[in-house]
Amino acid sequence: xxxxLLAMYQPDGELPPASSLEKVMxxxxxxxxxxxxxxxxxxxxxxxxxxxxxxxxxxNNAVLTTDGxxxxxxxxxGGFTIVKVPDLDAALEWGRKLALVSTLPIEVRPFRDSGNx
Amino acid sequence: xxxxxxxxxxxxxxxxxxxxxxxxxxxxxIELAEEAVQDAFTAALQRWPSSGLPPSxxxxxxxxxxxxxxxxxxxxAGRDERYAQGAWLINAQVDEEVDMTEQTTRDDxxxxxxxxxxxxxxxxxxxALTLRLLGGLTTSEIARAFLTPxxxxxxxxxxxxxxxxxxxxxxxxxxxxxLATRIGAVLAVIYLVFNEGYVxxxxxxxxxxxxxxxxxxxxxxxxxxxxxxxxxxxxxxxMLLIDSRREARVxxxxxxxPLSEQSRELWNQHLMIEGLGLVRQxxxxxxxxxxxxxxxxxxxxxxxxxxxxxxxPQIVRLYDQLCEITSNPIVALNRAVAVAEVDxxxxxxxxxxxxxxxxxxxxxxxxxxxLHRLGRNPEAVSAYQAAVSRSGNAVERAFLKRKxxxxxxx
Numbered sequence: 001x002x003x004x005l006l007a008m009y010q011p012d013g014e015l016p017p018a019s020s021l022e023k024v025m026x027x028x029x030x031x032x033x034x035x036x037x038x039x040x041x042x043x044x045x046x047x048x049x050x051x052x053x054x055x056x057x058x059x060n061n062a063v064l065t066t067d068g069x070x071x072x073x074x075x076x077x078g079g080f081t082i083v084k085v086p087d088l089d090a091a092l093e094w095g096r097k098l099a100l101v102s103t104l105p106i107e108v109r110p111f112r113d114s115g116n117x
Numbered sequence: 118x119x120x121x122x123x124x125x126x127x128x129x130x131x132x133x134x135x136x137x138x139x140x141x142x143x144x145x146x147i148e149l150a151e152e153a154v155q156d157a158f159t160a161a162l163q164r165w166p167s168s169g170l171p172p173s174x175x176x177x178x179x180x181x182x183x184x185x186x187x188x189x190x191x192x193x194a195g196r197d198e199r200y201a202q203g204a205w206l207i208n209a210q211v212d213e214e215v216d217m218t219e220q221t222t223r224d225d226x227x228x229x230x231x232x233x234x235x236x237x238x239x240x241x242x243x244x245a246l247t248l249r250l251l252g253g254l255t256t257s258e259i260a261r262a263f264l265t266p267x268x269x270x271x272x273x274x275x276x277x278x279x280x281x282x283x284x285x286x287x288x289x290x291x292x293x294x295x296l297a298t299r300i301g302a303v304l305a306v307i308y309l310v311f312n313e314g315y316v317x318x319x320x321x322x323x324x325x326x327x328x329x330x331x332x333x334x335x336x337x338x339x340x341x342x343x344x345x346x347x348x349x350x351x352x353x354x355x356m357l358l359i360d361s362r363r364e365a366r367v368x369x370x371x372x373x374x375p376l377s378e379q380s381r382e383l384w385n386q387h388l389m390i391e392g393l394g395l396v397r398q399x400x401x402x403x404x405x406x407x408x409x410x411x412x413x414x415x416x417x418x419x420x421x422x423x424x425x426x427x428x429x430p431q432i433v434r435l436y437d438q439l440c441e442i443t444s445n446p447i448v449a450l451n452r453a454v455a456v457a458e459v460d461x462x463x464x465x466x467x468x469x470x471x472x473x474x475x476x477x478x479x480x481x482x483x484x485x486x487x488l489h490r491l492g493r494n495p496e497a498v499s500a501y502q503a504a505v506s507r508s509g510n511a512v513e514r515a516f517l518k519r520k521x522x523x524x525x526x527x
Contacts, residue, residue, distance in 0.1 A: 088284045089286070110283055
């Protein structure tokens, strides 16, 4: 089994109104349930917008703390799911379902760790 | 001995992809499979000229490649954990004969084709992998054919193989639900290889022709592997019919000859008869699709003795059918050419002027021809000039410039 990150990219700016968000959240929750039942789900979570981010970086042997995301962009990772599946095709299938319910672009990336545990 | 070396070359072209596919089944690793198969062919070149061909040359190549791979893995097993695991796997199989039944190797080849043309890989990487792993072309041959520096092509192949390995793209025949789409991707790669060989005239002529030959070989192989897929048959028919006009399409001086001016005696009868036979089979199956309709259009051209006696209404009907399944503006443009023959150039011009294809030289070339036929010569000349400035192909530009000169002289 191999682990894959399904990262959900959200456009920067105002979130859609609560009413339309509610249905999306419900669908995503149902999909998570489906992943759990298929024994594919490892972890998932939604993130606060990049305005809440803090960056730490090493400078002259000291760690500097600064406000804001590391990269300012038009899109940011709004949430992610980690699945444990046999191969990319299986990961893409979950990613496809996630894209359909969230209507957001999903980036699928393999973990370096083979997850053979 | 003189006979044997070409025989090995032929075997290499025909069997390289299958051998790599079988070896990938045994070891699960593209690079090792390629290396082992290349080693086996090198061994064949050293041995066969003096020993003669073995009873089953293809089987010999695969067995030799497998044995070399096992040797290699045993040697490396102490050093590298990756190999140790592999050596364990392969030791379990080493005393058995390699399963070479037709069904198994057929599936091996299909798995490899579908992996090379996996949608998670960029199209140019799909093309490069297909030519490398299934056609056995060298990196440098592929690079020259696509006018790309060797280093770029090498990097493209390394990246693509790296992605297959690291992202764990499976070697698998797609499930029924996705099969049609995935076959479409494979056919698109093969057709792209064919067009690259056919359309471009820059670069090395021989290499370009070898791309057409390779695409047709891949098309035949696909049809052998998936005899029930009508579109696979359609693509092979299409390529055969277009390729049958290769000789007629370029004059002795290297100039482009349009269909209407080609001497039909130069059309290759063997390829044409084979292509027409496949089109008839497609029609009997009655599962029309993109490539089959394109092939049927080519077949109408082949059936005619001249441009004038071509059944243009039939061609327009086929294009109408094609427009129902694709919104490709190039298809609409080609349809306009046929409409010009049925309803006249004014009707065609109206269609052409509504197409959003300003960047494409073909639109301007066709527009120019229609304007010329309508006697609007100054507009025709500027349209030809627009086409010249957008064409990336020297032979084509020369053709367009001759058209301008002809109008200016008249």
